Each structure stands twice: as structure tokens, then as C-alpha cells.
Amino acid sequence: MNKVKRHRTKHNFAGAEKNSLIVQLLLILVVIIVSIPIYIVIINLFKTTDVIRTSPLSFPTVFSLDSLIYVITDPYKNIWELYLNSALVTFGGTILSVLLSSMVAYFIARSNNRLSNFMRTYFMLGLMIPYILVYVPLALLLRFVGLMNGGIPVLIFIYTSNTISFGVFIFTGFIRSLPRDMEESASLDGANIYQTFWRIIFPLLKPATATVAIFVGVAMWNDFLTPMLLGGNIQTITTGIYNAIGAHATDWARVFAYVFMASLPLVIAFLTLQKQFISGLTSGSIKG
Amino acid sequence: MAKVTLHNIMKVYPAVDRGEKPAGKKNRSEDFVAVRDFNLEVSDNEFIVFVGPSGCGKSTTLRMIAGLEEITEGEFYIDDELVNDVAPKDRNIAMVFQNYALYPHMTVYNNMAFSLKLRKEKKEVIDQKVRSSAELLDITELLHRKPKTLSGGQRQRVAIGRAIVRDPKVFLMDEPLSNLDTKLRNQMRAEIIKLRERIQTTFIYVTHDQIEAMTLGDRIVVMNNGQIQQIGTPQEVFDDPSNLFVAGFIGTPQMNFFNDEKLLLNEGKYYITLFDQNIELPQRKQEILKARNQEETDVVVGIRPPHITISDNGTLAELDIIEMMGSELHLHLNVDGKDIIVVTPTTATDLSTLHKHQQVKFSFHPELIHIFDKEIKTNLFSL
Amino acid sequence: MRSARMKKKGRRRGYLNPSFAFAMPGTLVYSLLLMLPILFAFASSFTNWNGLTINLENLRFIGIDNYSRMMEDTALKTAVGVTLFITVVVVLAVNILGLGLAVILKNSGRMTNIIRTVFFLPYILSSIAVSFIWMAIISYTGIINSFLISIGLDDFIINFSATKWSSIFWICVVEIWRSIGFYMTIYLAALQGVPQELYEACVMDGSGKWSRFIHITLPMIVPQITVAFLLSVINELRIYDVIFVLTGGGPGTSTQSITYNILTQSFVNWRSGYASAMAVALCVVITIIAAVSMKISKKLEVDV
Numbered sequence: 001m002n003k004v005k006r007h008r009t010k011h012n013f014a015g016a017e018k019n020s021l022i023v024q025l026l027l028i029l030v031v032i033i034v035s036i037p038i039y040i041v042i043i044n045l046f047k048t049t050d051v052i053r054t055s056p057l058s059f060p061t062v063f064s065l066d067s068l069i070y071v072i073t074d075p076y077k078n079i080w081e082l083y084l085n086s087a088l089v090t091f092g093g094t095i096l097s098v099l100l101s102s103m104v105a106y107f108i109a110r111s112n113n114r115l116s117n118f119m120r121t122y123f124m125l126g127l128m129i130p131y132i133l134v135y136v137p138l139a140l141l142l143r144f145v146g147l148m149n150g151g152i153p154v155l156i157f158i159y160t161s162n163t164i165s166f167g168v169f170i171f172t173g174f175i176r177s178l179p180r181d182m183e184e185s186a187s188l189d190g191a192n193i194y195q196t197f198w199r200i201i202f203p204l205l206k207p208a209t210a211t212v213a214i215f216v217g218v219a220m221w222n223d224f225l226t227p228m229l230l231g232g233n234i235q236t237i238t239t240g241i242y243n244a245i246g247a248h249a250t251d252w253a254r255v256f257a258y259v260f261m262a263s264l265p266l267v268i269a270f271l272t273l274q275k276q277f278i279s280g281l282t283s284g285s286i287k288g
Numbered sequence: 289m290a291k292v293t294l295h296n297i298m299k300v301y302p303a304v305d306r307g308e309k310p311a312g313k314k315n316r317s318e319d320f321v322a323v324r325d326f327n328l329e330v331s332d333n334e335f336i337v338f339v340g341p342s343g344c345g346k347s348t349t350l351r352m353i354a355g356l357e358e359i360t361e362g363e364f365y366i367d368d369e370l371v372n373d374v375a376p377k378d379r380n381i382a383m384v385f386q387n388y389a390l391y392p393h394m395t396v397y398n399n400m401a402f403s404l405k406l407r408k409e410k411k412e413v414i415d416q417k418v419r420s421s422a423e424l425l426d427i428t429e430l431l432h433r434k435p436k437t438l439s440g441g442q443r444q445r446v447a448i449g450r451a452i453v454r455d456p457k458v459f460l461m462d463e464p465l466s467n468l469d470t471k472l473r474n475q476m477r478a479e480i481i482k483l484r485e486r487i488q489t490t491f492i493y494v495t496h497d498q499i500e501a502m503t504l505g506d507r508i509v510v511m512n513n514g515q516i517q518q519i520g521t522p523q524e525v526f527d528d529p530s531n532l533f534v535a536g537f538i539g540t541p542q543m544n545f546f547n548d549e550k551l552l553l554n555e556g557k558y559y560i561t562l563f564d565q566n567i568e569l570p571q572r573k574q575e576i577l578k579a580r581n582q583e584e585t586d587v588v589v590g591i592r593p594p595h596i597t598i599s600d601n602g603t604l605a606e607l608d609i610i611e612m613m614g615s616e617l618h619l620h621l622n623v624d625g626k627d628i629i630v631v632t633p634t635t636a637t638d639l640s641t642l643h644k645h646q647q648v649k650f651s652f653h654p655e656l657i658h659i660f661d662k663e664i665k666t667n668l669f670s671l
Numbered sequence: 672m673r674s675a676r677m678k679k680k681g682r683r684r685g686y687l688n689p690s691f692a693f694a695m696p697g698t699l700v701y702s703l704l705l706m707l708p709i710l711f712a713f714a715s716s717f718t719n720w721n722g723l724t725i726n727l728e729n730l731r732f733i734g735i736d737n738y739s740r741m742m743e744d745t746a747l748k749t750a751v752g753v754t755l756f757i758t759v760v761v762v763l764a765v766n767i768l769g770l771g772l773a774v775i776l777k778n779s780g781r782m783t784n785i786i787r788t789v790f791f792l793p794y795i796l797s798s799i800a801v802s803f804i805w806m807a808i809i810s811y812t813g814i815i816n817s818f819l820i821s822i823g824l825d826d827f828i829i830n831f832s833a834t835k836w837s838s839i840f841w842i843c844v845v846e847i848w849r850s851i852g853f854y855m856t857i858y859l860a861a862l863q864g865v866p867q868e869l870y871e872a873c874v875m876d877g878s879g880k881w882s883r884f885i886h887i888t889l890p891m892i893v894p895q896i897t898v899a900f901l902l903s904v905i906n907e908l909r910i911y912d913v914i915f916v917l918t919g920g921g922p923g924t925s926t927q928s929i930t931y932n933i934l935t936q937s938f939v940n941w942r943s944g945y946a947s948a949m950a951v952a953l954c955v956v957i958t959i960i961a962a963v964s965m966k967i968s969k970k971l972e973v974d975v
Contacts, residue, residue, distance in 0.1 A: 019779060023775055024779065027772070027775050027776065027786070030772065031789055031790070034789065034790060037793075037804050037805065037848065038792065041804055044807075052817065054817070054821060056815075056818045057814070100696050100697035100700060101697055103693040103694065103696065103697060104698065106693050107689045107691060107694040110687075110688055111690070115691060122698075122706075123701065126701065128957075128958060130950060130957065132909070132930055132933055132934070133708075133709055133712045133713075133951065134708045134712065135937065136712065136715075136938070136946060136947065137709075137711035137715065137722075137943075138704065138708040139722075157700055157704060158704055161700045161703070161704030161705040162705055164701050164705075165705075179387065179389070181386075181387060182389045182391060183687065184389070184687065187355075187377050187687055188354060188355075188377065188382060188383050188403075189403035190378075191377060191406055193688075193690070195406060200391055203393040204392065204393060206393075218795055221797070222795075222796070222798065222799075225912075229938065238799045241800070242916070245803055250812050252807045252813065252814070255803055256804075256807065258803070259803050262797065262799075263800050266795055266796070266797075267792070267795070270791075270792065270795045271788075274788055277791075277795065278787070278788075278791055278856055281853070282857050282860065285853075286857065286895070286902075
């Protein structure tokens with residue numbers, strides 16, 4: 001039997017090879033090691049900190065929802081408000097970024113003149129400059145115009161300004177790959193340039209829009225420095241849990257509960273739209 | 289329906305071409321003249337076909353008519369109104385694109401309704417127009433589908449449908465059948481002829497396929513190198529090609545050309561040299577040449593393959609290749625190293641009497657020969 | 672004159688092209704909130720600006736003093752050392768392990784997609800959440816030590832933040848855990864893009880597994896290797912969040928990264944001009960690295 005099996009692998013083509021049993025077991029071992037931290041979060045979510053101290057790696061014997069309930073009902077740190085802030089900032093920023101960058105990209109991709117060529121370079125600059133350079137002068141600017149506590153709208157515009165280059169880059173490439181005859185056909189059908197964009201081009205951008213939205217959306221939801229340094233009194237989920245955990249630094253049950261709650265929305269989104277997330281995040285950063 | 293007039297139209301792509309190049313043109317270091325001296329009057333309901341090899345300027349001309357390409361010089365009128373600077377959307381022109389250019393995110397219904405919606409027509413009017421056009425093209429059952437799910441032939445119909453719902457003044461078609469396979473192409477060609485009878489519109493149709501041009505057009509505009517070579521009915525273009533290019537381009541197999549011949553004038557009669565003989569031209573042709581006081585000159589003589597017959601007497605040749613095409617035979621004859629193609633109906637020939645490398649004799653009627661000036665390449669019989 | 676007119680007219684019709692109105696809103700937001708501050712930062716890197724206000728009496732143009740001062744800044748030297756160390760370790764780990772895992776994963780049949788998802792998951796978590804998870808695991812009172820105590824191995828308990836090098840070690844572990852799935856996914860996609868016929872041809876030529884990897888796989892995925900390498904270098908050179916949560920730069924300031932140092936200078940010490948100069952320098956370094964590795968990759972690339 002062993003002989004037969006060997007015979008088969010030998011004749012398989014290289015690319016379609018199957019792993020040997022040992023390699024496959026090794027892979028599973030690596031998977032287990034990589035998943036341990038996630039496992040720890042999940043099992044300890046349902047324990048109290050005392051139980052965690054005594055049996056940190058075992059399955060919970062008594063399911064305790066104390067820490068989760070505490071996090072959800074914490075009167076000093078309203079997690080629902082954090083969710084709302086993060087959601088508003090993320091969705092607002094993503095939508096604005098997609099809209100504005102696709103419009104800029106349409107101009108750059110379809111107008112061949114000196115201005116559009118300049119704009120291309122101008123927006124490329126934003127991809128190369130580390131954002132850390134911006135915080136101090138931007139803080140000054142916001143204080144200067146009295147918007148340091150401008151709240152969610154200010155954060156939305158900041159995120160838009162900082163992701164728009166990426167969107168322009170992806171959308172420009174995509175629009176250039178679209179055949180021009182659909183626009184020409186629309187113009188013969190009686191559409192003006194705005195109708196052509198919103199009714200023909202924008203719907204066709206869907207794959208690029210998915211990439212841009214996922215890429216910038218995840219970045220906005222997870223960002224920590226911007227809300228911390230420029231958010232004024234607005235706390236998002238990241239700065240919120242940072243502050244909340246700061247108060248319970250060694251109360252692991254609550255730490256896990258906070259981490260779990262902070263990550264839950266994005267993890268659910270990721271698990272339901274795995275393909276789009278993975279391709280959006282990887283192809284996005286490869287192209288960007 | 290409308291009259292279309294093009295007067296001295298010219299299209300020049302500038303030397304510094306930083307932007308996109310027009311399809312098929314290489315980047316050039318100097319101004320590139322795509323179309324020049326284009327004069328044409330298309331009357332109401334006429335079906336005009338622009339035909340020519342790729343890069344001859346036919347599509348560029350069509351795109352100038354559509355308004356997709358700027359007219360460098362000249363005037364373009366629709367119904368006596370100068371529309372050079374009218375935007376495509378205001379010209380009331382419909383166009384079927386080579387790749388159909390259907391909007392992929394809209395259903396067939398919405399593709400067809402799009403232009404009407406933009407014109408803010410009433411819902412019922414839109415619905416009625418879309419449905420009647422769909423019926424005309426037999427695509428009613430496709431109305432709710434997306435273009436992606438359609439076959440090539442169906443997409444083609446939808447593209448036509450999208451154009452006809454609007455009752456355009458002028459109906460443009462840019463190589464609409466070139467993406468279809470041969471069988472479907474023949475079928476769609478027939479459908480376009482039928483369609484044309486049912487809708488009253490001026491058609492301008494671009495193709496590189498001379499069969500489409502001959503079968504569809506009321507008149508054909510043959511183009512080459514950005515210039516009109518001849519405008520005429522299919523019959524005129526076939527029978528009286530105005531120059532060597534048209535003679536060679538129209539008709540398959542190609543006209544046989546004999547390059548190093550002479551037109552001779554002897555005692556008031558014109559002769560041509562061909563196969564070491566002097567052949568006297570028939571009376572009608574004599575008169576045309578006389579009227580122009582044509583002098584002796586170097587000429588190219590052309591004879592269409594079906595106008596040559598294998599006969600018992602005539603010029604001797606060797607039979608090189610026999611191509612059986614079904615209803616007709618293509619015979620390749622060799623006369624002194626020169627290849628001549630003869631087309632003869634299969635029914636009129638006994639195949640068993642023909643063998644490769646056999647000596648045959650062929651003849652032709654002097655009435656059916658064409659003579660072109662070798663220098664300027666024009667047809668000497670053209671008036 | 673005629674040719675001048677033609678030049679203008681040879682283009683496509685204007686109304687088929689979008690006007691600047693399309694780019695206007697985006698350009699406005701981008702210019703005001705990103706380019707303007709960057710310009711300002713660049714200008715301020717030649718001044719002694721404190722970042723709080725613009726007080727013209729105290730504000731002085733000091734030329735390249737900020738840049739030359741970096742050479743003698745011991746805190747910065749430490750930060751550069753720490754950052755470079757972390758960068759080298761993490762970049763090598765995620766690229767080599769990532770490629771290795773991708774090679775194995777490619778041949779895992781139906782498991783491929785599930786395993787890829789598991790590996791990718793940490794990448795979508797915020798670095799703050801990731802840092803807290805690991806803090807709970809490796810803290811003195813955390814999961815590992817609790818586990819060691821619970822099985823009686825008290826002697827082996829760890830104190831990750833006690834020394835500089837153990838802190839750096841765990842920072843590297845967290846960074847690798849967080850991002851390896853991402854790089855593995857890039858490599859997996861690259862491997863799946865190598866045409867099967869090449870391998871088949873190579874098998875016909877009688878090659879072994881290893882030589883196929885060296886002679887076919889590697890040359891074919893040079894572009895993706897470059898990208899993954901670049902991305903990992905740039906990300907690690909800018910490392911901040913994980914250090915901020917895990918060690919707070921400590922013990923002392925021994926694990927401060929470059930970004931950490933810049934932010935401390937600007938928001939704690941209020942030496943914004945100097946901080947901007949450091950950020951500009953970092954930007955230059957990153958650009959050089961990107962340019963050089965692009966050049967190298969162009970040379971290695973195979974034309975298909």
C-alpha cells in the first residue's frame with residue numbers, strides 16, 4: 001500500500017503536489033501555535049480574573065459573563081458610545097474618501113492635460129510621506145481655527161485627507177483600464193459628464209471601491225494615534241479601550257472583554273467577507 | 289431621419305501627442321493627418337457604408353460625425369445645421385460600437401431606457417418604446433438580463449436596440465459585426481437589411497469587410513490613407529472602380545493586374561499590349577479615350593477573375609492550383625511566371641478534365657477589362 | 672499658425688473629459704489637511720519651533736541645526752538602534768517564514784483557505800488590541816506565568832519588561848504574530864500566480880523539488896518579494912503602537928523606537944522643529960530604501 005502511494009506522488013506534477021504527512025502535521029502545529037492567543041482570549045472571556053490566575057489555559061468550567069457585562073455596562077466608559085464614534089468616523093471617512101478620491105481619479109485618468117498630470121504626482125506624494133510628520137502642525141492648525149474639539153466631522157475629514165492618495169492611486173489605475181466606449185456611448189445617449197460619472201463610471205468601479213473601502217475602513221477603525229492626538233474629547237474604540245484598560249491593567253478578565261468587544265465588529269465583518277477583506281488588504285497594500 | 293453633409297472635413301492628430309493615441313496609430317513625431325478632403329452628402333434614409341483597410345480613417349470620420357472626435361477643419365451639417373461644435377449628446381445621433389459598449393451594471397431594459405430616462409421621458413413612454421424596440425429585435429425575453437449573461441449575437445441586438453429606441457436622426461454603426469463568428473455575421477447582416485426596411489433613418493456604417501459593404505450599402509464610400517477613393521453604388525464601385533486601389537480592394541478574389549503594359553495609339557485606334565499581343569479596345573472605350581485625347585502611356589491592365597474563361601482557343605497557360613470552393617472553382621494559371629486567377633462556376637466545368645500542371649487556354653472579353661494609368665493610378669475609362 | 676491651431680484641436684472633445692471640478696473637493700481636503708501641514712512641518716524643521724503656538728519673538732530660523740543635532744542625540748541613537756534591530760528581525764522572520772508557510776500552504780488542498788483565514792485574522796485586529804492580548808499573556812501576573820505557577824514551574828516565570836532585550840524580544844514576537852499572515856497571503860497569491868506549465872516543463876527536464884523552487888519559483892515571484900520586503904521594512908521602521916502599550920518605551924527609554932522618540936519630542940518635550948527634522952529624515956531614509964530595492968528588483972525580475 002505504501003508503495004502505491006509513493007508511486008502516485010512521484011508522478012504528480014510539481015505544482016499540484018500534496019504535502020507529505022509530516023509537513024502537513026507541522027503546518028497544523030504552526031496553526032495551533034498561532035491561534036493560541038486567540039484561544040486564550042476566547043476561553044478566558046468567560047472566567048473571572050481569579051479563575052484565570054489559577055487555570056489560565058483550560059476551558060472554563062463555570063461560565064461567567066461578569067467581565068463582558070461589566071464592559072457593556074461600565075458607567076465610566078460607555079462602550080456603545082465608543083462604537084458609535086468609531087462607526088461614524090469609519091463609515092463617514094470611508095464614504096467621503098471613496099467619493100472624493102474616485103472623482104479625483106476620474107479627472108486624472110480621463111483628462112490628459114498638464115493639470116491632470118500634475119495632480120497625479122501631487123496625490124502620489126501623499127503615499128510616500130510618513131503621517132507622523134503631520135500631527136504637530138495639524139494640531140496647531142486645528143487649534144488655530146478652533147476645531148481641536150471639532151469632534152467626529154474633523155476626524156472624518158482628517159481621515160479622508162490621509163487616505164485619499166491611496167484611493168486616487170487605486171481608482172486611477174482602474175479607470176484607465178476601463179474601455180472608453182461606454183463613456184462615449186453614454187455621451188451619445190445624452191448624458192453630460194456628471195451623469196456619465198455617477199451613472200456609468202462609478203457603478204463600474206465596484207471592485208476598486210471594495211478594495212479602497214476595506215483598506216481605508218480597516219485602517220480607520222483600528223487607528224490609535226489620530227484620535228489620541230487630534231480627536232480632542234472624542235474617543236474611538238481604540239483610544240477608549242486604551243484608557244479603560246489603563247485603569248484595570250492587571251484585571252485580565254476585563255482586558256480580554258474589552259479587547260473582544262473592540263475587535264468583534266471587524267472580526268465579524270472579516271469572517272463574513274473573508275475573500276474581499278483578504279484581497280482588499282493585500283492587493284491594496286501591494287498597489288499602494 | 290436627416291440629411292448629412294460633410295464638407296472638406298479634415299482630421300489631424302498633433303505632433304506632440306502626450307495623451308492617448310487613437311487606436312492603431314503609432315506615436316508619430318510629426319502631425320498625423322488621419323482624414324483629409326472628405327466631402328460627402330448623405331440624403332434622407334440613405335444607407336451609406338464607409339469601407340477601407342484598417343487605419344484608412346473610416347472610423348475616425350464616423351467618430352467625428354458622432355462628435356466623439358473633434359473636427360480639425362471643415363464643416364459638418366445635419367439637416368443644414370452646422371454641428372461641428374455641438375456636443376454628442378445634443379446631436380441626436382445613435383451609435384452601435386464595435387464592442388457594443390453595453391453598460392454592464394444595467395439590465396437590458398435599463399440599457400435601452402437609459403437615453404430616454406436622461407431625456408426625462410414619461411415612464412409609460414419609455415416602457416412602450418423599449419418594449420416595441422425589443423419586439424422588433426426579438427429580444428423581449430432578454431429585457432431583465434444583464435449583458436454579461438448574453439451571447440455575442442444577443443449583445444449585438446441589444447446594442448442595436450439601445451440605439452433605435454431613441455429614433456435618432458442618424459444611426460452610426462462602427463464595425464458592428466466584426467466580433468461575431470462567420471455564421472452569426474451573415475445572419476445579422478440579413479437582419480440589418482430587414483431592420484433597415486422597418487425603421488426610417490439615415491444609416492452610416494463602417495466596415496473593413498467588402499461583402500458587408502456591397503450587400504448593405506445604398507452607396508459605398510471607399511477610403512484609403514485618409515482619403516475618399518470613390519463614392520458610388522455597389523454596382524458602380526464594382527464595375528467602374530475609379531482607381532487601382534478600389535479595383536484591388538473590391539471583389540474577391542482580387543482583380544488580376546498586369547503591371548507592365550502599354551496603351552498604344554495607332555491610326556486613331558487605341559490598343560493595349562497584353563500577353564504579347566496588341567488588343568484593340570472595344571468601341572465604347574475607344575470613344576471615352578478619344579474624347580479625352582488620351583496619349584500613349586504605361587498602363588496597368590486589370591481583369592476580374594470571373595471575366596476570364598477557360599476556352600478552346602486563346603492564350604496558353606499552365607494550370608498551377610485548382611481550388612474547389614463549392615459552387616465555384618478558383619483556378620490559378622501561370623503565364624510566363626505571372627499568376628492569374630480564374631473563377632468559374634463548378635457546374636460549367638468538368639472537374640475530371642482538369643489536372644495540375646496541365647496546359648490550358650483562356651480568353652477574356654475586351655469589353656470587361658480595366659485600364660489604369662500606371663503613374664497616377666486612375667481608371668482611364670472613368671469619365 | 673495653422674499648426675498651433677491644430678495642436679489645440681487635435682485632442683478629444685472637451686466635453687468628453689471631466690473638468691477640474693471633479694478633482695476640486697478632494698484636492699481641497701487633501702491640500703488643507705495633509706499637504707499644508709507637511710509643508711509646515713518641513714519648514715519648521717529648520718526652526719526652533721515648539722509646536723504649541725507661533726510666537727514670532729521666540730521663533731528663529733536655525734538652518735540645518737536640527738539635522739546636525741541628530742548626530743549627537745543619544746536618545747535618538749538608542750531609538751535608531753532599537754528600531755533597526757526590530758526591523759531586521761521582523762522583516763527576516765515574516766518574509767522567510769511567510770514564504771515558507773505559503774509554500775506549504777499552497778499544497779494543503781482544501782485546508783488552504785481555512786488556514787489562510789486563521790493566519791490572517793491577527794492582521795485585521797487593531798495593534799492596540801493585539802498589544803493588550805499579548806500584555807495579558809506575558810505580563811508578570813499574566814497567563815504564561817499563571818500557567819507556569821499552576822503546574823509548579825515557579826522557577827521559570829518570565830518578567831518580560833525587566834530588561835531591554837527581553838522587552839525587544841517580545842515586541843518582535845508580537846509584531847511577527849500580528850503580520851506574518853499578511854505576508855504569507857501575499858506570497859501565497861504570488862505562488863498561485865506562477866504558471867503551472869513552467870513546473871511541468873521543469874519536471875520533464877528531470878528537476879528536483881528544491882531546484883524547482885530555486886530556479887522557477889523564486890525568480891518568478893521577485894516582484895512580490897520586493898513588495899513584501901518593502902512593506903515590512905517601512906512598517907517596522909515606523910513601529911509605535913505595540914511599544915507604546917507593551918513597554919511604554921521602557922525600561923527607562925531603552926525600547927523607544929524612532930517614531931516613539933519623535934512623538935515624545937513633539938508632544939512631551941514640545942520641540943516640534945526638532946521632531947519634524949527627525950520625521951523628514953525618516954521619510955528620506957524610507958524613500959531611499961524604497962528606491963534602492965525597486966532598482967534591485969528590476970534587475971532580478973524575469974520578463975515573461
